[in-house]
Amino acid sequence: MQPLTNRSKVIVNKEMSFMERIYIPAIVGGMWTTLKHFFRKPATVKYPDEQRPFAPVYRGLHVLKRDENGAERCTACGLCAVACPAEAITMVAEERERGEEKLYREEKYAATYEINMLRCIFCGLCEEACPKEAIFLTDRIVPSDYVRQNFIFGKDLLVEGVEPEKRIDVTVRQKHIQEKKQAASTQA
Amino acid sequence: MSVLLFLFLGALLQKFGLVAVLFLVTLGIAAYSTYGERKVAAFLQDRVGPDRAGPFGLLQPIADGVKMFMKEDFIPQGSEKWLFILAPGIFIFVALMTGAVIPWGTTLTLFGANIDLQVTDINIGILYILGFTSLGVYGIMIGGWASNNKYSLYGAIRASSQMISYELAMGLSVIAVVMLTGTLSLRTMAEMQSGFNWTVIYQPLGFLIFFICALAECNRAPFDLPECETELVGGFHTEYSSMKLGFYLFAEYINMFISSAVIATVYFGGYNFPFVDPAWLGGLMGPVVLFAKIFFFIFVFMWIRWTLPRFRYDQLMHLGWKVLIPLAILNMLLTGAGVLWFES
Numbered sequence: 336m337q338p339l340t341n342r343s344k345v346i347v348n349k350e351m352s353f354m355e356r357i358y359i360p361a362i363v364g365g366m367w368t369t370l371k372h373f374f375r376k377p378a379t380v381k382y383p384d385e386q387r388p389f390a391p392v393y394r395g396l397h398v399l400k401r402d403e404n405g406a407e408r409c410t411a412c413g414l415c416a417v418a419c420p421a422e423a424i425t426m427v428a429e430e431r432e433r434g435e436e437k438l439y440r441e442e443k444y445a446a447t448y449e450i451n452m453l454r455c456i457f458c459g460l461c462e463e464a465c466p467k468e469a470i471f472l473t474d475r476i477v478p479s480d481y482v483r484q485n486f487i488f489g490k491d492l493l494v495e496g497v498e499p500e501k502r503i504d505v506t507v508r509q510k511h512i513q514e515k516k517q518a519a520s521t522q523a
Numbered sequence: 524m525s526v527l528l529f530l531f532l533g534a535l536l537q538k539f540g541l542v543a544v545l546f547l548v549t550l551g552i553a554a555y556s557t558y559g560e561r562k563v564a565a566f567l568q569d570r571v572g573p574d575r576a577g578p579f580g581l582l583q584p585i586a587d588g589v590k591m592f593m594k595e596d597f598i599p600q601g602s603e604k605w606l607f608i609l610a611p612g613i614f615i616f617v618a619l620m621t622g623a624v625i626p627w628g629t630t631l632t633l634f635g636a637n638i639d640l641q642v643t644d645i646n647i648g649i650l651y652i653l654g655f656t657s658l659g660v661y662g663i664m665i666g667g668w669a670s671n672n673k674y675s676l677y678g679a680i681r682a683s684s685q686m687i688s689y690e691l692a693m694g695l696s697v698i699a700v701v702m703l704t705g706t707l708s709l710r711t712m713a714e715m716q717s718g719f720n721w722t723v724i725y726q727p728l729g730f731l732i733f734f735i736c737a738l739a740e741c742n743r744a745p746f747d748l749p750e751c752e753t754e755l756v757g758g759f760h761t762e763y764s765s766m767k768l769g770f771y772l773f774a775e776y777i778n779m780f781i782s783s784a785v786i787a788t789v790y791f792g793g794y795n796f797p798f799v800d801p802a803w804l805g806g807l808m809g810p811v812v813l814f815a816k817i818f819f820f821i822f823v824f825m826w827i828r829w830t831l832p833r834f835r836y837d838q839l840m841h842l843g844w845k846v847l848i849p850l851a852i853l854n855m856l857l858t859g860a861g862v863l864w865f866e867s
Contacts, residue, residue, distance in 0.1 A: 362831065369567045369830040379571040 389474035391511045394457045396475040397450055397488075398495050398503045400468065402440050405497040408469035411445035418464035423454035441467070448493060452477045452486040462512055471505040537638050545622050545642060553776040554584040556821060560776075563825040591769035599671060599762045606669035611763065611770035614662025618777040621655045624648040625784045626710045628794045628809025629801045640810065641710060648709035649697055652785055653690065656740055659778070660686050663749070666771070667759035678758030681836065682749035685739055688843035689746075693736035695851035696729040699858040700789055713793030721792040725861075728854045730790045732847050737782040739843070741775060744828035748836055783820035784813070791816055 354360055380387055389395070400408050411428035429446035431439045438444075462471050480486060495503045558573065558580065565572030573580035598604055625648075628640035645651060660683045667679020700722055704712050716722055723730045739746040750758035757763075760771045787793060794801045794809030801809030834842065 366826060366830050369826065372569055373563075373566045375569055377565070377571045378569045381571065381574075 391507045393474050394459045394472040396452075396473055396477045397455075397461070397493055398471050398473050398475075398505065399448065399490065399493045400471060400505065401495055401497065401502070404437065404440075406436070406438055406440040407444060407494060408440050408467045409445050409448065410439075410441035410443050410467055410469070411448070412443075412466065414464040414466060415461035415470055418460040419455075420458060420460060421454045421456045423451045423456075424461060425449050425451075445490070448490050450488050450493065452488055453483060459512075462508075463516070468509070471503075471508050473503055473505060473508065475503075538642060541638065541640070541642055542623075545627075546619065549619060549622055549777055549780060550773075552780050553773050554588070556776040556779060557587060557772075558583050559821065560825050560828075563822065564829045567826070567829045588769070591766050594765040594768075596765035596767065597762075601671040602762065603669040603671070606665050607762075608767070610662050610666030610669060611767045611774070612662075613665065614659060615770045615774040615777065617655050617659045617662060618774040618781065621652050621781045622784070624651050624709055625781070625788055626713045626793060627813055629806055631806040631810075638806075640806065644708060644710045647707045649701070649707050649712070649785075649789065652709075652781075653694055653697065656778070657686070657690055659774075662771075662774070663759050666763065670759075670762035672762050674755045674757075675759050675761045678749045678751070678755045678761065681755075682742060682759055685742070685746065685748055685839060685843070688840060689736040689739035689847070692732055692843060692847035692851045693740065695848065695855055696726075696732040696736070697789070699726055699729045699851075699855045702855070702858050702862055709788055709793075713788055713795065716792040717795045719792070719797040721790065721795075723790040726790065726854070726858070728850065729858070730786075732851050732854065733790065734786060735842075735847060737786060738824065738827065739839075741778045741782055741824070743775070743779065743824060745831040745833045746839060747828075747833055748839055779821060779824050780817065783817040783824065786820055787813060787816035 402408050411426050413426060413428070416422075416424040416426060426445045426448045428443055431442050431444055457472060459472050477486075495501060561583070562572040562580075564570075573583040576582040576586045598607055623642040624645060626641040626644070631638045631640050663682045663686075664679050667675040667677075667682070670676070700712070701707055703722065703725055704715055706712060706715075712722070738744075742749050749755075750760075755761070760768055763771060794813040796812045799808060799812060801812065804811070
């Protein structure tokens, strides 16, 4: 029968020759192989000290962005919750009061915004659905916990800080999403 | 009278000092062998190895020792309590005793006194070493039996039968060296190998047999049958914990150190090296050369362990009885013929 690939190896159960039976050449050969590895650079990444950069396609813990003035971008339209295939997102919308313009960008905002991290499948459909560029998946990892309740992340954990050093950079992710959207529109 | 007493006390003090230094060096090397083992294993597998405790992980042996001491010292129910306690003591005692006859150098000149760098030059040095390494079996056997655990007993039986089988071939390969040098004293053997006149040149086969047997005697891979997670849990030290287990593991590294020292002394010229006089640096050059050789052999021991897969038990017995012993006898006969030829 013709083999499908040339990877199959024919096994010959022949008698070993004398040189093969004393094993010394094979042992020396094996030790030479390990010695070469001795001088090779270790493949280890010393994890807590050094971290490998994430790929731009990595989808981790969500962030709710603020605009350049520090106002929350989210307008509680609910498109992310609709797009979410895992139904992980819930929110309660509220109207912006006078004097709250610094806090919320639009006239409507999310009073509560919760993502259940145990339901979330990190597909990234919420960021694609968002018309205000308010939600993004970042390269941060959702921390582990012992209690299920703690995996429901509210606004306290999702909204980024106002201070410039507490802002979370999503430019790489933003660019990636834009390219993806563009590619989709040109295809259509 | 008082002068004689003074001289006697001085000599005694010298010997005690030497014994103390040797004891500490042996323990230190054994401790750092554990670190070296892990580092060598890591490098051979493209890893980094322990590097958290101190710079380059150099404090790792201390951390391990502290951990060992902190563990619960457990004596299982139904075990022979005193034998259970005694066995690791025997094992490490025997391992430590063998260092006494190895000539670590010629003489060391310190504060105007000439110190003989050998604890005792008994004229049957190599026999003493073979004898004491055979006694090591008792530590394993008593420990395995006293644990009242079938896996421990199996491990102990394996260990003892392995050590007994490989001692034969080891002794036979040593006999060839004794025939060649005409002495059993390790000091004389070392002196005869000055320069590059090493025994391994005349005894390559004997060295190979001795080396393989030394691996088996130390219960090291590929002959690490006494410990076997899949079949025997931890082997003879399954029931041991805390520093008793530490003693067993430690003694194995001491054995490795002593075996390397014996190999270096018997086959690789001891403290001799071509174009290097062991009397340099006030006699310190001898130990430096010898320790360089010992460290090389310890590295080879580890290198082999992390390269070769282990034997099956029947293969082990086959190699010991049907390959190494006939080869050792052949080597002995060839050596005898050679000695006769060159003498006549």
